[in-house]
Amino acid sequence: MGNQLEALQQSFIEYLKIEKNASPLTVENYKKDIEVFGEFLNAEGLSITECEYSTIRIFLSRLYEAQLSRRTVSRKVSSLRSFFRFLDREEFIHSNPFVNVSLPKESRMIPEFFYEEEIKQLFTVSDLSDPLGQRNQAIIELLYGTGIRVSECTKIELGDIDFSLATLLVHGKGRKERYVPFGQFASRALSSYIERGRKQLAAKSSQQPANLFLNARGGPLTARGVRLILDKMVKEAALTVDIHPHKIRHSFATHLLNAGADLRSVQELLGHEHLSSTQVYTHVTKDRLRNVYMNSHPRANK
Template identity: 75%
Template sequence: MYKSSFLEYLQIEKNASPLTVEHYAHDIDEFFVFLQTEQLSIEQCEYSDIRIFLSGLYDRGLSRRSVSRKVSSIRSLYRFLEREEKVKQNPFSFVSLPKAAHPIPEFFYEEELQELFTVSDLEDPLGQRNQAILELLYGTGIRVSECTNVELRDLDFSLSTLLVHGKGNKERYVPFGAFASQALKHYIEDGRGKLLQKGKGNTDRLLLNAKGGPLTARGIRLILNKLVDKTAITADISPHKLRHSFATHLLNAGADLRSVQELLGHSQLSSTQIYTHVSKDRLRNVYMDSHPRANK
């Protein structure tokens, strides 16, 4: 009962995305299993019990990031129950966790990406679509969820800009270049219409699957894996890795952090600063080439 009320609160009052609600539900289910094992009710749970719960998470080898997310989910549940006067205190309010370390984002080198853009069959509707996906993800840095939601009306070829519907219903405009423009036009004028004919009805979504329906995020991940298998690239690929590559290459070429922040749709500059770690080589080269006392 508590779980369903809380998830409904997240959906209606907090306007949380389906994926966020799913994560909360998974974390809460895990906590309820612990309570059942310990023969505790959610009202009886105390801080000493929480320490046992956390020890179990760490014993399973979970990262600090994963543990922090679970604590945040269950803490939010208790706050909701406090507000609804179902519990008297929130035992998770006493829990203090170290901040999760931010791993340096993985990215492709420009030479690796060059090969990736040559493997799609541009005479085939699916090949045209796949090329459009690559150009969109790498050429704009948008998230895979944003990519699947792109509609035809969001593209402005006269200004070479894309209207992106981001997290929290926030919108932003991002530019795209000549290669993306060419790939998108080719797909829209040829392949997309052929794919659309296989579907049961019209859709305004830009990216379609083989049956003519809207392409999903999972579908895009599978497509990228198939494309990278056709290359000599040994590294794993993901939509987010292309996003990391977009940001890294911009910074390495001299783009300022604030501009990259706006392009990525980050609300906080700290989210963008993780990319400064991977541009240190460029900074060193700039220093060595520019400072009068760097070289003899």
């Protein structure tokens, strides 16, 4: 990548960090996408200021030739569109070649979720007389009871929990914060873990971290640690389903909508910036409504 593009990329990265409060993962993704585009420009013998609409079309055709998914191409286009919008705003370029470039339509993946009977089994496997079992029970109750991401779960500190109001302060993506409520099951599991299990785990470390969830050595529990815990719980529940942390989040949203919650409320609970991100869950409620109609209306079936 040429020195000019490297300098412009660095300016953009600083803008993302300072003005947009972007997360390290988001910054890294932007950086990778810009570097891929830089390699393309080098191969074509072009500079960043020589980019035109036709240049972008050739770049997109190369991405499709590499058999990248529409989702991946869409992300790269979105990254570069933001990058060029920044360059245009700061007058580093004379015109923005991405103005007329549209995002490729993504094929929406239907989110996987647990049926209510399946997820109930996960609440029965933890040994509640053991500190790690108490921790694991608190994790599954909190993930399902609030719909928070695993990355958000591992950031929770003791001071983020308000038992009197039954609310949790969540530190979300892009340093955005939101409050989410939690129910009685999560409240009981959290109280039990904090009063008993966490104290025993914290005693194993001299650091005394503020994190809510600790590992077996008394240090902060990582996102990978949570995934391993969930995998183990699925096996102990004798479930023949695959699990990933987002599956519990998907279940949270799906079960709320099936019970009649409105889409805007679910959007706020999940911390989605755009309603379109939440609308992916409406397929489930549509299926449910159709089944209810077909089974209940006298003129739906013979």
